[in-house]
Amino acid sequence: MKASAGGSVTERPSQEPPSRVEDQTVWTRPPHVLWLTPDKPDNISVGRSRIAERLDADGIEVTVRGTTASTVLASFRERERYDAIVGTTRSGAMAGAFLSALTGKPLVVDHVDPIRQLEETHPLWLAVVVRWFENLAFWLSERVLFVYEEEESRVNRFADASSPTELGVDYEEIANPSPAAVEAARDRMADYDLNDNVAIYVGGLEPIYHVESLLDSVDYLDDWSLLILGTGSLADDVERAAASDDAIVFPGSVPHEEMAGFLHLADVGVCLVDDPRTLKVLEYGAAGLPTVHLRGRSQSRFGGLLEYCDADPESIARAIQRASERDGEALGEFVRAYDWGDIGAQYRRAILSTAARTDA
Numbered sequence: 001m002k003a004s005a006g007g008s009v010t011e012r013p014s015q016e017p018p019s020r021v022e023d024q025t026v027w028t029r030p031p032h033v034l035w036l037t038p039d040k041p042d043n044i045s046v047g048r049s050r051i052a053e054r055l056d057a058d059g060i061e062v063t064v065r066g067t068t069a070s071t072v073l074a075s076f077r078e079r080e081r082y083d084a085i086v087g088t089t090r091s092g093a094m095a096g097a098f099l100s101a102l103t104g105k106p107l108v109v110d111h112v113d114p115i116r117q118l119e120e121t122h123p124l125w126l127a128v129v130v131r132w133f134e135n136l137a138f139w140l141s142e143r144v145l146f147v148y149e150e151e152e153s154r155v156n157r158f159a160d161a162s163s164p165t166e167l168g169v170d171y172e173e174i175a176n177p178s179p180a181a182v183e184a185a186r187d188r189m190a191d192y193d194l195n196d197n198v199a200i201y202v203g204g205l206e207p208i209y210h211v212e213s214l215l216d217s218v219d220y221l222d223d224w225s226l227l228i229l230g231t232g233s234l235a236d237d238v239e240r241a242a243a244s245d246d247a248i249v250f251p252g253s254v255p256h257e258e259m260a261g262f263l264h265l266a267d268v269g270v271c272l273v274d275d276p277r278t279l280k281v282l283e284y285g286a287a288g289l290p291t292v293h294l295r296g297r298s299q300s301r302f303g304g305l306l307e308y309c310d311a312d313p314e315s316i317a318r319a320i321q322r323a324s325e326r327d328g329e330a331l332g333e334f335v336r337a338y339d340w341g342d343i344g345a346q347y348r349r350a351i352l353s354t355a356a357r358t359d360a
Helices: 020-024 047-057 069-077 091-103 115-121 124-140 149-158 171-175 179-189 211-220 235-244 256-263 279-286 298-305 313-323 329-338 340-359
Strands: 032-037 061-066 084-088 107-111 143-146 162-164 197-202 224-229 248-252 268-271 291-294 307-309
Touching (some): 032 047, 032 091, 084 340, 091 124, 107 124, 107 340, 143 149, 149 162, 171 279, 179 248, 179 256, 197 279, 224 256, 235 248, 256 279, 279 291, 279 298, 291 313, 307 313, 329 340
Parallel strands (some): 032 084, 143 162, 197 268, 224 248, 268 291, 291 307
């Protein structure tokens, strides 16, 4: 039976060994999990793949798929292969709930986006519809792992069980990049004439990230290059800006395995979204970069670890200059606690206890 209107009780991450359900389950074969994610470019959305790699190393087979009509249909056809489904918000969770209802496979919802973001950037009617479908996914799930504390009360109104989690980072890989990653970055940048100071932005090129204001900030920066890596709806605008201004460097999107090399070519990282839990800041911190962030919700989480600015080109430029006068050591120490290895262990426990219901 599902939770009553009073909701479920959130279970905080435990430092104890895996649950007794996990320890006592005897698998006749490695458990196989279908993980449905939003259909984003691989170089933009990498977190779930990193967790999947760690699960695979622990003996759990994971098939990660971007959510489209064709992948949902293929997953339904292959339903007998899977012991459990993991669905990442937004589309992956909704598709996972659909498949779980059709197949009876247990569902874990990986809830990484607050509904607030959708309400702020899309028509209200769409946000209402998506909220309803997400609530349904919570209700159908065996467990919800949620990133944002503001979502806890909503999750617990519908889910039987929930646990807070975090976005993570490949700390060692970024802090100490391989020679191959550094060489690949240098090779890619050989055709560009970088200034002595480099500010870097890595991620989606969408309006929510104030990309246009970032491009305009170079007008207020002397002897700086702005290095942009990513893709999105504003990629053409960035490409045109780079063609008309040598201070803007846009190699496009790069493989995630090479990103650490590019970070180590930079002096300052930039993140211009009002969100306290973005992967960009963790990656910049792991690379030891002092970081500029949009003023707002992030201040309560990071405090004096970041330099803050408004979504105004001159304010962004001033923050970049201030950041260049400090080091990123304190931010790096903060970020060290968010390595994917620790977070992956939490997902392992949740998935194994859920998949055990199928194998029973």
